[in-house]
Amino acid sequence: MQSRSSGQRTGRPRSAAADAAILEATRSALVELGWSRLTLGDVATRAGVAKTTLYRRWAGKNELVVDAVAALFDELELPDRGSLAADIEGVVLQFATILSRPETKTALMAVVAEGTRDEPLRERIRTSIVDRQKRLVLAGRARATARGELPPQPDPEAAARAADLIFDVVAGAVVHRTLVSSKPVDANWARDFTRLLLSGLIATSPS
Template identity: 70%
Template structure:
């Protein structure tokens, strides 16, 4: 699970006093937040409602997350950390297609969809919240790009280029996450197996290759 729920929730950075935080209470609060988002939406979600559903005092919620935006952000970050994985399917192409569909399935869940749209909108007016989005969601999920790239290098499907590997990881993440989120949340179109296949072809082979004759043919996978 991400360090967001247990580490950066609330004001963060300051020295805590008193009893240690309860991991069970953190999990209950984040779960209650996601459930309340499904039932009530962003506008109906309150800290009091979350506290009641989690079986804790409202002050317990506020000590951990001073604002609704921070609470909802960490609830979504925990969901992604717990459920988004990159299985090794034997080829870079198969790995990418799989993670695209898994990421889309999570983002398309009512609680994640509602939360992301609301938090991103709030973050356009709040630089600190925007930074927390990068820390809580973007940075942890880049681990999947690092893992997939490492596997592809070991299989010989990719070669290490002269550029900065970190910048390459950033770019790959931006392309994948940006395309999936735009497809689902802006265009309102599904991310199914066919779309994931075509997207992966563009990502791996490039626009020039996909526009050439026979571009739809899938090359033999590296095993």
């Protein structure tokens, strides 16, 4: 007989519908109540689930809110628009659209502010949001390499460092433009930003 120490989950399986309802209720509560007044009990009521359901899934408010934000950014996709420039523009416009939603603004600003005082929360933000979205950079580079737009990167460590830098540049620029400067990220801005990004990316690519 297999012991519980093997790491296998026991009990009833998680419900994807319940998880989605809980995360949606979390974002709604954040918009209405703000971080300080948000409680797991309020989220449970809004989601129509028992508080024990939340506590079985999330250890506390920090983890729940980060996952609620991460689910929004998981909507990002890498479009195949025929060129690296067009693909980047598509991702930038998607990202800006997600950031413009009230629930994204409130939730992201809340977790970033709380993360300045909480190292475990910062780590969860990195693993649940930042690291997950770096997949788009890696996929975009691989597609551009297959098209012949960028040279191959044989060094995995150099490729990982480049992906980190590209992600930081794109995310930092779009977040600053949308949430700090409160200026629009339209097609013209996305095109100009992409040209600037590609000029640096091509210049630093190994020959």
